[in-house]
Amino acid sequence: MKTLQLMLAIAAGALLMACGSGEKGGGETAQKSQADKLAERLKDGKGIGEIKTVTLTDPLEESMVKSGKAIYEMKCSACHKLTDQRVVGPGWQGITNKRKPEWIMNMVTNVDVMLDKDPTAQALLEECLTRMPNQNVSVGDARDILEYMRQNDMEKAGSKDGAVSM
């Protein structure tokens, strides 16, 4: 689980943890502002990772939905149902009404850091008790999955993207 350790190390550096090697961050001010930034990002509900903003379009992009469905079936469906039933992980029904698109894509592409630092992800881990595996999904693929989730929400919940303006 080297990836995990590496990512934790990076996260630890960024957060100026008491037990970390403080001098690596590059000056106290820089660290503080990094920590502030992180706190801000956690507050805005977008999660932690390289996804800062996601532009959503309507109507849904059919080719993305199709690709997202294929990735879902291969890499996600073992743990996530399309209904609201929790199996290993939470069901996906209504997810775009609960979580911002950035949070969803960060969770998919940066899961180890999210599980370690993001309060919402941590709460889900406490509930489900199985760490969501890193399925090495690219940012492009994660975007396709998001499109598929939006379509699923329209089908199952009757509305989508409710969390965007939260």
Add this chain to the structure above:
Amino acid sequence: MAAAALVSASMGCKPTTPDAASVGDAAERVYVKPGTHDEFYNIVSGGFNGQMSVVGLPSGRVLRILPVFSAHPENGYGFSEESKPMLNTSHGYVPWDDLHHISLSQTKGEHDGRWAFGNANNTPRIARVDLKSFETVEILEIPNSSGNHSSPFITENTEYVVASTRFSVPLGGDAERDVPINTFKENFKGTVSFIKVDDEGHMSIAFQLVTPGMSFDLARAGKGKSHGWFFFSTYNSEQAYTLLEVNASQRDKDFIMAVNWKKAEEYIAAGKGKMTKAKYAHNVMDHNSHIATSTMMEEVLQLDPVELKDIIYFIPCPKSPHGTDVDPTGEYIVGSGKLAALIPVFSFTKLMKAIEAQDFEGEYAGIPVVRYESALHGEVKKPGLGPLHTEFDGRGNAYTSMFVSSEVVKWSIETLEVLDRAPTYYSVGHLSVPGGPTAKPHGKYLVAYNKITKDRYLPTGPELTQSAQLYDISGDKMQLLLDFPTIGEPHYAEAIPAALVEPNSIKFYKLEDNTHPYAAKGEGQARVERKGKEVHVYMTSIRSHFSPDNIEGVKLGDEVYFHVTNLEQDWDVPHGFAIKGANTAEILIMPGATQTLKWVPDRVGVVAFYCTDFCSALHQEMQGYIRVSPANSDVELKYSLGETGPQ
């Protein structure tokens, strides 16, 4: 340090106590801090275990055991349906062989970090391990061979890997092979096979030299100026066939056989080779499906070097030479006469002159024998007892292992002077210097792989691990740093800088690339299908459940194939699969791969299966049930995950 040198000197050539002459800060110099990596990979032959081990240097930590010629209970190699064909031979399935030597692939005389080759000594084969996945991906059987010891040695651009025979035997059809043993001189032949390696690594036998009956021991390719030649040590030029320890040690000199393989290529281009019937297996593991296939080959191209002149020459070499090693420049060829009290060093330039001038002392079995003095650069006098193998540091020094006197002797290639001695514990065989056999040795460390261990570690009954010692050879004096136990009985090993291998190491297999015909790429594809008496379970595994995990409708008389696809796409998350009573053991499935366990139920009942690799907090919950009914039962085939019945 002076004290250390004194101790080692005073012990002379026969160290009998375990008090090692190690230096004071040795621990610090081999200490690899938690979370940090070793500087070198050492790919180590496992000898009679048929495997390779991967050892980190300088720590001596075993990083992994690689199954090559032996079935491996750790990951199902040789047990899973996909990998069984890797161990197929013209004699059928051989689950355990004897792997002696490693050759790492080279480009322009230097390690390139692509592949490691190994030899099966008993049922002659050459294997190729991919250093990206550290998996055995190809095995080629060698026909007309017996005791594939002088193998696999490699040319400077990996053009060829050679494989030659330790035991000469009669060759040909049944009538020619069924001869009295005492007709050795007339009927027994050796063979030297040149295996072509293409850009993808795929091996094929380009040609086979049929030689006089004798034993080939070890070999090295020429390099630089001697590229195009290959040197093989021989013994039993007496052609003894009984009590060899006496009868094969009669002559004052055996030979180093020099092979001009470019000349052989010319003869082949001119159509002089003879295609001969042979039967040998060629086994290849497909990277994307992880399925091995075994193809039976039917012929091999042979050359007769007695008839086709100028391919081979013999150089006399004292007393049953073992190692023949070529220095980094390609000029010097070191013969280690294991029963001799000196080490002869031959000069390639002088050898070429002697051949050109036909400066021969005679012929052996129709092959010219170059005059010893004419090819000789000089002799290392009184180096020690029982010289076996020589490695180089790239600074003009050679290091020779002394089996009988249990020491490593450092000497100057140019002046032939002995410069230093270090005791080993005990009875050293091969040596390994990082890059030692290449044109550019790294020369920082030397590992001595010993044959006898005795008192070096806590005793474990009559059977002991083999011992190895790590020396720092960066200074004038060799310094003993570390003593570490090994896996199997290492013979040769090669070490390569981690930087040439580590960045290419793959972390998992992409599900998208999985072409296994029974893969379930996603839980939606998990299912069970019956084909007559065969039941195929397309199963998926992910932390922490199998799908399906309830199966019914299997009957006595069925053969059940569990094709398990690991849906994980992260590093270091294999899943295992085991079911009670499986005669083919267990399997371990890497992320993104599919592996198959065949299970033939032998009694009625509900049988549990489970994951054998601790994968998550809910690993103990990763399990399932399969119901086995009598042969005539009408329980219908069904499967599910997460379905519960009416209470």
